[in-house]
Every structure is written in C-alpha cells, then in structure tokens.
Amino acid sequence: MDTQVADTLLGSLLDGRYRIRGRVARGGMATVYTATDERLERTVAVKIIHPSQASDARGRGPGFGHRFTDEAKTIARLTHPNVVAVYDQGIHQGLPYLVMEYVRGRTLRDVLAERRRLHPDEALAITEQMLAALAAAHRAGLVHRDVKPENVLVAEAPTGGAANLVDSVVKVADFGLARAVAASADDANGNQLMATVAYVAPELVTEGHSDARTDVYAAGIVLFEMLTGRVPYEGDRPVDVAWQHVDRDVPAPSTLVPGLPRALDELVARATRRDPGARPTDAGALLAEAQAAREDLGNQNTRTAVIRRVTDDMPVSQPTMVVAAVQPAQRPSWARLPEAEARPHRRRAAPAQPGLVDRLGVVRERVAAASRGRLGIVAAVLALVLVATAGGWWFGVGRYTVAPELVSLTKAQAEAQATRGGFTLVYADPQHHAEVPRDGVIRQDPASAERILKGGSITLTLSLGPERFPVPDVVGKDFELAEADLVSSRLVVEKGSPRYDDSLPEGVVVETKPAAGTEVRPDTKITVILSRGRAPITVPNLVGKNLNEARSTLAGLGLEVVEERQESDKPRDEVLDQDPKNGAGVERGTKVRLQVSNGPPQVAVPRVVDLPCQQAKQQLEGQGFPVSVQFNPEGTVRFQNPGENSQVPPGTQITIGCF
Template sequence: MTTAPADPMIGRLVDGRYQVRSRIARGGMATVYLATDLRLERRVAIKVMHGHLADDNSFKTRFVQEARSAARLAHPNVVNVFDQGQDSDMAYLVMEYLPGITLRELLKDYKTLTPEQTVDIMDAVLAGLAAAHKAGIVHRDLKPENVLLADDGRIKLGDFGLARATSANTATGQALLGTIAYLSPELVTRGVADARSDIYSVGIMMYEMLTGAQPYVGEAPMAIAYQHANDSVPTPSSKNPNVPAELDELVLWATVRDPEERPRDAREMLDRLREVEPVIRGPQSPRTEQGTMVLTDAAVPAGAATAATQVIGPRVAPTATTTLEASEGDDTTALAKGAERRKRRGYWIFALVLLLTGLAAGTGWYFGAGPGALATVPETATLLPDRATELLEEAGFEVKLGQRNDPVVPVDKVSGTDPEAGRQVRRGTTITLFVSIGPRMLSVPAVLGLPEADARAQLKDFTVAEQNAGQFSSDVAAGSVIAVLDADGAPVGATYAELRDLTLVVSLGPVPDVTGLPVGEAAAAIEQAKLVVGYADAEFSDDVPADHVISATPATDPVRQGDTIVLTLSKGQDLVEVPNVITGQTIAQARAQLEALEFAVTSNVPAFLEGAVIASVQSPAPGEMLKRGSEVTVNFG
C-alpha cells in the first residue's frame, strides 16, 4: 500500500511571517492554505501560485492583478486581501480566512434554494459587486465557487483573479477565461466584458439557485457557448413553479443577450432586488427599518401643554384704550414692513427662478442635444477605416487611428474601438479606431515527443483541434505527439499566428504484428486497431503453415486509422507427385517429363545413348511427394 507524498508547503514559514498549517483547496492557478500570521497572531488564507506557472509572465501578471483588484475594495461582502509578495520563486497572496462553504457546495447539498434564501444571498453578492463596479472593477468570473458562505453567516465575494478595470475592455481571446456556463454573450462572441457582463453571470447564478440547474447544458464547451450567444434564458418558473414572478423578471432582465437592455451595473440591480424583496418575503416578514413616529392630539397626555397653550404670569394690566391704540399702531407698522420684505423677496425669487430656468434649459440642451449629449459608439468592426471614420464622425465623435494585433479581423480592417462599440459616450469624445495588423506571430513550443495533454497546455496561445490525427508509429510511444500540423495540414514552423488552428498528430503505437498468425486472428487484430484488411496473392512457404500470414505490409506511409494493411498468406510447401517415367520411355523422354515438373534430373546414361535406351530405374519411386527443384535420378537397369 502506497501513501500520497506529503505537501512540502505544510509547516513552511513563508516570508518569515506566515506559518502554513494545512491545505484548504487547490485550483487551476494556485493552492490555498490555512496559515498563521505570526506578526499579528491571526489565522489567514494564503494563496500560492503553482510552481509550474511561476515562470509564465501572463499567469504571474493575473495573480498579482487579483491582489491589486481585491485590495482596492473595502466592503463587508468582499474577501479582504491583506498582503502579496514573493518568497524565493513562490508568488503568494494573503487573504482573510473565512471558515465555511461555497455557494457551489450549498447547491450540491440542497439542489434548489427558496426565493427567500436566493434573495438573501444575492443581496450580499450584488452589494459586494456594486462596490467593485463603483471602483471600476469587472469581476469576469462570477460563479457559485466564488461566493463564500462563512460559518458566522457572512456572505462574501472572492477570487478576483480575472478582474480588470472597466475601461480596459480588452479581448480575452480564450473562451476558457471564466467558466463557460456563466459567460455573457458578448464575452463569447467578442471577448469583451464590462459591468453588464457580470450582471449576466449573476442572472445565470440566480436561475441555478432557483431551479437547481444551469439554463444551458451541452457535451462540449462550444455547444454551451453557442446557446449563450444565440438563445434566451428561460424563466426560472418554467422549471420551478414556486418561483415568484418578481424573480422571473429579475433573472430575465439580467440575462438579456443585448447588454444595453441589462442593468448598467450591480447597484441598479441591487436596488431593484430590494424593491421587490418585501413582495417576495410576504407581509409576515418585511425588511425592518427604523420609522418615524407621529403623535396625534389624542396621543398627548391630559394636562400637557400644546403649541397653542399660553402661560400668563402676573403683571399690571394697561387700560383698554392705551392697549388698543398701541396694538393698532404696532400692527400697521408691522404689516407694512412685512409687505415690503415680501415684495423684495418676491423680486429675488423671481430673478432666481429665471436664472435657474435658464441654467436648466442650457444644461438640458448641452447634455441632451448639444456637445455634451451622450451618444452610442457605433459598431465598426471589420469595416474599412474610411467608412468607420465616417460613422464615428456622423455620431459626433472625434477619431484617432491606432493599430493593434487581432487574431480574427483581416489585416487593414477595423478590429474595434476604444471606448468599445455600444458604450454611451459624450459627443466630442475622441474615439481610438483600431486597424488590424493581423494576429501576433508567436513562437511555437517544442512539443514533439510530449504526452498529448502536456502539448495542449504548452500550445494554449493557439487553437488546437479537439480531435487529434492518430498515426501509427514504432518509434514514438502511444499517446505522445509525432507532429504538429498547421491549418493547411503541413508541419508548423517555428512561429505561427496567435489563435490560428493547429492539429496534433498523436502516436497510436506500432501497427499490430500479425506475422505467423492464422488468417482469422490476424484480421481480427488489424480490424480492432481500426485498420482495413487487404490480401495479396498467396505464396508457397517452407516455414509458414498454410493459411497463416507470411507478411503484413501497409498500403500507405504513414499509417493512420482507416488505412489498409495487405496480408500475404501461405499456401504451405510446394510439393509435387513424382510420376512414373521408367516404363516405355527413353531416358530423354523421362528427363523432359521430370524437368517439366521443375525437378532436377540426373542419369548414368551417356547423352548419346539417351535417345535409344529404355529407362528401367528411377529414384525416388513413382508416387512420392517431392518439393519442386528436388533431384530425381533415372538410370539404365
């Protein structure tokens, strides 16, 4: 019985500060460990990049990007990042440790969540995501595995390894960035993402929480991607009738194929979720908020003073006449002064209203129809630069030409814009129009002789065909790469265009050796190897029994499945019956008869007598079976 090797990270002191205790999880880029921060005496989660990725600058950049993206966020629903660094050849990331489970594990246990549970979890997810969007960060990899449910009830969003600033909107070029089941249509078709792409992923997650299944399934990732790009997500209630209409509408809003019709960011969707939450929870459990208490007159205790109550103290009362005159004089003066003040105030108010009206009208014109108005950046991809420039200028933008590599758009055609097509941008903004200079030419890694899986990993910057071209080889081990073919079927050179199609030729091992086998066994072995059996003319053989294989010869070079293997079968030894040549014949006649049967004839009769002498003795005797070419002796007796 063998035991798995111990993890060398367990017990290691990272950067003189973090003592690794145990392994928590392992992912595609890194392994996460539980560790103790010896300086602050607290438990942390430390994410360590896999060693085989440490020399890959693109992976290291993405790893550091996660630290920077998450460190910019400070929100109760986002996993905190404390530290990031390099210890020898090991890149690491220190995060908040949250004992608990992921949303994926919760769904595995419960399959379907109630509308109330879904609302609770999505409220926290959208709150954390809203903070990211406000900071200009798009997560780009939202899925249940990245939603953490802590044992103490906290819900946090983690794993910003694919996050990028919203202004970047750069093409990924790889459908495998992000889990395909949650990718938005624009990521699938154009490789670009913004905050609305995250909203689409949230909608898919909500559908899965309410129904227990993802809306799109397929045997291959490309089949699922095709559905995202071309189909509309159904309502959760069509699968689970207990889902309320409000959540149906929210899921459909979040998963509209056109990003322009989705919520613009997580804050807008969160606000809508909280609007419908009381309806979903029902009147028996509304969200509790501190209200304002209004006391009516009936609520004032008896004997309490109200606003109209006056308390008059003892004083000397004036005479009635004096009091009346004073009162009238005071009231007249007060009324006159009040009227004058109101008149002056009225002028100021009127002037202010006119000013504000003018400002509002000017502002409305500026932002509604004037230079400051928002306009949609038109789609210009694959157009010629001149035509694309015309469209952008007609929409009210300034245009600046730029160049960039593009693995899809032909050379000298427009590959896109910055800001990207479909974005709302103020008129007068300068739009960079990118003209394609074709795909980047990349060095092709040396993968000949490597196992197929290792070769595919090294060729990640190209599009490697799902099905390899199998080829029989006695020199290369089965499952290893014999050759790499380009899109035209020729061996690929030292450099090749980014994302262009490649096909791996993988060894199937040697052609089955069927020499010496009975014909039935030989044919079965060849057909089992998915080859075709052919037959040549049978031959005599002194060494191979009849109906056994003398040789198996490929009809093609190289040999691939479906090709023909030609079998030559044995007829056994070539034996002939020795005739009777000593009765009624001369030696010459006997010699001619035997040589016609391909025997070698010897005789003690001189040549000049062979025509007259009657033969009387032969050896071997008539009737014996003799191999062609054997010696037969005919003598005078």
C-alpha cells in the first residue's frame, strides 16, 4: 500500500490552479493524484512524470518536453466516452504533468485481483468499450502501445456495479504518456520496447515496430486474462516472457477454463495471431468481430433463463457457459452517454467566463495603447494563424491521402499498385464470387477515394471464383430422399419424363441431368428421371434365327424392326445380334435393332476353258473350289459351270467338261 506521509506534493498548488489532495496510484512512469481545479471547482486527476523519467527524458534531448506537450494536445482533441479526457498539461518543478478526467472507480487490474476472472458477459462488455476507445484513437492516427489492465478504468454502475460489470463504463487512459516517452526513447535508443512484456506484440519484440495491430494484440491478451484469470506466458525474466510471444501461439481460453464458448476462443485467436497481417486491421475491426461474437452467442441462448457464474471448481463435464445478448438500447442512458455527467461541470464553469474576458480586455487595451504593442499584436495573431493553419492542415489533410481503386484487379496488380502508392496490403478471408475470377479483388477497406493515412494499410478480400458443388449421386433413391439431398446442396429440382427400367422399381430415380459428380453452380436446375418399373413386353431371343422368322415374331408382339446388314461368315439373312437384348422389358411400338448377315463374301470364278483338264482342276482346287470332271479327264476343258468371272460363295463346286 502506498504511503503518503513523505510525499511533498500533497497540498501543493500546480500552475496556481490545481490543489493536490491525495495520491491514487504510482506506476512505472508516473504517479496519479486527485486534485481540485480551484478555477472550475471540480475534482480532476493529475498524472506527474517521475523525476527519474524526466531526467532520462532530458538526457534523450531537448525534444522530450515538446513531444510531451504535442502528445497532450493531440489526446486532448480525442473526445470519446471511453477515453479518459485530458484537460490540461504543464510543468511543475521541472516535472511534466497531465490534468485528466477523474474516473470514480477501479482499474481493471484491481477488479481482476478481487475476482480473478470474469464471466464472459462481463469480459465482452469491458472488451467492447475498451476497443471503442482504441478505435477512436486509431481513426485519429494514434497508437496506445501500452494496453493493459492497469490502463483500463472501470467506473462502477450507480445501481451497484460491484456485483455485475456488464453495465459499468470503461475508460482507457495513458495514450499521451506512453506516446511521448516512447518517442523520446526512440531518439536515444532506437526502437525501444515500451509495452509491458505480458501484453507485448511479437513485432515490438523482433522489430520494435508498432501500429494499430499492436494494440489489437494487447487487447486480445487482456481479453484472455479476463476470461482465464492469468496471462498466457510467464517467465523468470521479462525477456523470456517477451520472446514467448514471438515463438508460441496464445492458447485457447477454453483449455484453461472448460466450458467457455468456442466463439471466444476464435476471437482471442484472431486478435493474437503472431503475424500482424493476419490480425484485424485496427481496434474498430476487432470491435465489430467482438460485437458479432456476442450477438451470435446471445442468439444461441435466447431460451436460457439462468446464466451460470464461472467458478474455480467447475468440472470439465460442465456444459458450455451461456453468454447473454445485451443490446445497446437496453443499457441505461448513463452507460450509453457517460460524458453526460461532465455537463454540470461545464455549466458551473460559465460564471467564471466574464471575469476572464474582462481581464483579457484590460490587457488588450494596455498593449494596443502603444504602436509597438499594436504591431506585436498583429505579429502574434499572424503567427497564431499560421501555426493553427499548418497544424490544422497536417492533422486534417496533410497526413492523409486517398485510397487507390483496387477492386476488380488481380492480386498481383493490386500489390503492384499498392507498392507504388506506399501502402501495405492486408488480406481478409477470401470469398466466392459469381462474377470475379479467382484471386481477383472483390472488396477493399477503406474503399476507393476514401481518406487513408499515408503509408497506411488496405484490407483486401479476394475471390475464390464462382462457388461450385458436385451433383450428389441420388440414383436408386426414392424421389423424396433424392430431392432432400439435392436441395441441401443448394440445387433446384425438377422432374423429367419417367421411363421404364428393368432393374429399378417404380418411383425410384434412374438418372439425373446433369449426371452425378458434375460440378455446377448453386441454384442450378437438376432434372430427375424416375423409373416406371419394368416394361410390359419381354423381348425374345432372336439371335441365330432367319430374318423372316424374326420379323414375324416381333410383329406379333407389336414391336418394330430396324435392320442393319453386315458381312459375316454366317448364312445370309441370319440374325447376328439384337438391341434390346433377350429378356429386356419394352413397351409396345419399341424399335428392335437387328444385325443381319449378308452371308460370306463372294469370290470370282477364274477362266479354265481351253486348259488341259488336269491343269484346270489343280488351279480351281488351289483357289478353294471343289471340282467335278465330266467325260475325258485327259482331254481339254471345253466348258465350265459356273462360268468365268461369276461371283459365288467360297467353296462353291465348279463343274468342267473335258474332251
């Protein structure tokens, strides 16, 4: 416990205005006091840099004081319900200080010390407000760099906030202080690690680089600690803890607290990925994911009447804990607009305004009385106008440019254009798109022509191409089952004309068009052909029968004949094959195709007239013709039958007459 006995600042008056009343907390860089603003009669918090930090800062160079002042001005312009407001800054006895909004409550570290861990409802409620504050800073081009429970203030709800933190107001502090000291540290020591090691992002350890995604990582670690009651990594030395962030993935909270919803594991994993490019681009993007996760978890449990409290002795077999959905409209007005309590202070400050104007008027009249005074006034006004114009241009326009048009480009083209413009590309999860081919850009954030910080990051969503599904195999299924399978595959079903089938009973699917396995787009129309059962007429066996007999048989059954002739060694007009086959079922009028033999191929009979009888016989027998010799076998051939050049089947007998 801090003692305030030896604190010489107690009772001191800073800048003739802020009376130090008590010490609230002491941190690594500064001490926080409560003070009374005697001019506006309100309680404020005063954060004074430690003498050791101030001396170190002076050793870094004369720019520290200027940076501290510039950062204080920047944060003072950052107005948001979840950001601790900065009212003033100054130097007391060589020590820089900030005057800030006094938040009546505790730090998140105090809450965790008392409760150890929080219910998912409370953890998400605090996380959303913490991310809202960081998102406002990121939009203004600021990075906190030291997000941790000590810098998150939890204001108790007026209805008894100690029991339930869901309706508490959360405010994030220490933006300007971390930035100012970090900037001076960078001048002297390069990229010095400025974040607390338990919450430090890997890129701060390896490269000393920080951006909005560094705050996203730290916010993910804070959420992990609220859910589990501990930080993910511990070690004997700070450097050991820091390098664990580089070498290891943050474990899922449900591995330490069984029963936590999977959506919380995924939210922590997204925020704490070691690769900065794989994290949400800034706190605003992570806030959207946190709100979506909370809404999804709430919708899944709308019928649950009781929300279980997380306990240390919860067994592994416990069911998943319920997370209730809390809509913004259900929150009390003081929680939605926490700045409303500051309005009475501004109204009480109004009576002091006339006195201040009168004093300034007297000074103006005295200075204006002399010619040199008038010139000084003009010069001062011109200088202020120039400074205000330059500052306003830089913060409002100068550090911004417009995002290039990357939609519809290929990935390679987008990377080339972003490189030329000095932008960094971050890729969101790809999505299917009916019109954009694979690896084409379908979405960018920020959109084309919107304002973006020079050298900022652009998030691209790439196309996976048109989404396609294979047609499921439903042949052999009843129509109702087949239709359910096709509809579940996002396909449109229509019935085609049924047909007879010898093997499938009536009402069963015999075919789909397109066929099973064909890849089609969603909502493609699939025609389903159903079986009418076996046809009423059985086709007889016609192979080997004469064509005339086959014709007569088929005509008697009411079937039509289609003939196809082909060469064969079978006798002419013999049926060689048939379609449909023997035993197939067909309906009346079906065409039956018959393959019919034309008989063996014809050969020409050679001339043997006028040849010696024995020579003619040898020639004919050599060509496969049997020979019949008549009259004188030793004579000369005077006639032959069949005659010369006659076309006859092979093996036809030739008769020759010799005299």
